[in-house]
Amino acid sequence: MSNHYFQLLRERFPESILEGKVHSPKRVYLTVKKESLVEVAKFVFRVMDARFSTASAVDCLDRIEILYHFSLDSQDVFISLRVVIPRERPAVPSLSGVIKGAAWIEREMHELFGVNFEGHPRLNRLLLPEDWPENVYPLRKDNQDKDIGKG
Amino acid sequence: MEKKKKVVVPIGPYHPLLEEPEYFALYCDGEMVVDVEWEAGYNHRGIEKLCESKSWDQVTFLVERICGICSTSHPIAYVNAVEDLAKVEIPERARYIRSIIGELERIHSHLLWVGLAGHFLGYNTVFMWAWKYREPVLDIFELVTGNRQSYAMMKIGGVRRDVRDEDIPVIRKVLDELKPKLEMLTQAVLDDPVLAARLKGVGVLTAQDVKDYGAVGPTARASGVKIDVRKDSPCAAYDLVAWQVITCQEGDVFAKAVVRLLECFESIKIIEQCLDNLGKNKGPIEVEVREIPPGEGIGHYEAPRGEVFHYVRSDGTNRPVRHKIRAPSFVNIPTFRASCLGQTISDVAIILAGVDPCYCCTERMLTVYQADNRRKIMDGREVIRLCQEKTEKLREKMRKR
Numbered sequence: 001m002s003n004h005y006f007q008l009l010r011e012r013f014p015e016s017i018l019e020g021k022v023h024s025p026k027r028v029y030l031t032v033k034k035e036s037l038v039e040v041a042k043f044v045f046r047v048m049d050a051r052f053s054t055a056s057a058v059d060c061l062d063r064i065e066i067l068y069h070f071s072l073d074s075q076d077v078f079i080s081l082r083v084v085i086p087r088e089r090p091a092v093p094s095l096s097g098v099i100k101g102a103a104w105i106e107r108e109m110h111e112l113f114g115v116n117f118e119g120h121p122r123l124n125r126l127l128l129p130e131d132w133p134e135n136v137y138p139l140r141k142d143n144q145d146k147d148i149g150k151g
Numbered sequence: 152m153e154k155k156k157k158v159v160v161p162i163g164p165y166h167p168l169l170e171e172p173e174y175f176a177l178y179c180d181g182e183m184v185v186d187v188e189w190e191a192g193y194n195h196r197g198i199e200k201l202c203e204s205k206s207w208d209q210v211t212f213l214v215e216r217i218c219g220i221c222s223t224s225h226p227i228a229y230v231n232a233v234e235d236l237a238k239v240e241i242p243e244r245a246r247y248i249r250s251i252i253g254e255l256e257r258i259h260s261h262l263l264w265v266g267l268a269g270h271f272l273g274y275n276t277v278f279m280w281a282w283k284y285r286e287p288v289l290d291i292f293e294l295v296t297g298n299r300q301s302y303a304m305m306k307i308g309g310v311r312r313d314v315r316d317e318d319i320p321v322i323r324k325v326l327d328e329l330k331p332k333l334e335m336l337t338q339a340v341l342d343d344p345v346l347a348a349r350l351k352g353v354g355v356l357t358a359q360d361v362k363d364y365g366a367v368g369p370t371a372r373a374s375g376v377k378i379d380v381r382k383d384s385p386c387a388a389y390d391l392v393a394w395q396v397i398t399c400q401e402g403d404v405f406a407k408a409v410v411r412l413l414e415c416f417e418s419i420k421i422i423e424q425c426l427d428n429l430g431k432n433k434g435p436i437e438v439e440v441r442e443i444p445p446g447e448g449i450g451h452y453e454a455p456r457g458e459v460f461h462y463v464r465s466d467g468t469n470r471p472v473r474h475k476i477r478a479p480s481f482v483n484i485p486t487f488r489a490s491c492l493g494q495t496i497s498d499v500a501i502i503l504a505g506v507d508p509c510y511c512c513t514e515r516m517l518t519v520y521q522a523d524n525r526r527k528i529m530d531g532r533e534v535i536r537l538c539q540e541k542t543e544k545l546r547e548k549m550r551k552r
Contacts (some may be wrong), residue, residue, distance in 0.1 A: 023235075026384070027449055053477070054475070054477040056473070056475035058472075059473075073384075074383065078449050126192060126194045129194030
């Protein structure tokens, strides 16, 4: 089943999808150009009527990956859109204009990974305390300072 | 700027309504709520970061401690994610046991919510009933797993311990006794004019709101959105037994209560069928998973409050390089921005409680005194020994009934 959606999206967005991997009949991972993220996400969310489950950022030391997980509940398929961005000043366009519920997970990734979500209406802290130091991102791999945040 | 003219009514971070710290700012115009802001993080324990320093097997125990109420939902979602990554198929007997534990948890969690909802409305009879009927379910847990909470049953590749044959009739008996009580409680709640007046038409969430905010679980199903991970993406034994997804159309707090109460009956149905199959199916309860290959995996499971989502990434070592966890309340709480607007302050309390934001109520404190000088001793081993003795006594008592 996931193969079908992989083909469908690749035909619909031949320029925007850089790479794709069908992990199993239930899981497909697509790497999307940063500039086309909103357009592809909008198609998956509105036209394919997928449910936005959540997003997850991964620090790979040479880059940061953000995965947006969409679930097609009636088909039992997860479509994960992957955006690869540099570790220095990472930024992606915000999806909160298309998906209201994306606003909170973007705030979380902003404070834990230091990713800037361009166009987000209110990119302030959600989980970390107000006195948390600037430019310290707890889920980055190089953040091993055990004293931070002990207060 | 517009907001600044309104009166802000704070709820939390410490508030009698919230058993756990969380902060809600209600922007009010007179009695009416016009906007809601949500601040979280008072309980942020850095579990995702901690997971990166634990082995694949240890993480199962760690994620069990995310939530005390749905303490088996996170491990099920996590083992699903790792099994998706490593492409592992688990034995059939393990599938039935996973479903039994998952559904028992749903019953006790839903009853806990019904009790709390009654309590928030000042209806303490409902609170007393619901929690009294919840107690035998916890006894089953202690009988089968040795613990009332944090059962440590899940394992990558199967389950950690078997359900003993002699316990099966005991579980059946407790469920048989629970059914008429649940029916009575459900009828009492459905027919009560006070509850209807307080809950019907209050905090309505439309199907479009559910889609926009990505709400899950009873919060979505009460608004007519028929999503349930157990049906849509059957793991464990959910495709091997017959059961129904419960939905309501109204989207108000009353509908959420109805969905939860009726789901308890479906859970009992699932458990009974699983128990039937356990008797027939005497296979192994796990397959050995020695190494986790590099790659990524997604696992999800229908917790009592909705879909829990786990994403894991492996680089081939014995620890995950990244583990993302999304609990259902993370997507259900933002729906307050839709369901609270235009409501009065007095109704907001129960609307906030309506999505069943996750509370921890599972601490059991045991103090041991020395007999001669009454000095307190808190020897961990002693406490564990006493707990085990208590569990053995309970097992004996339950099996005799």
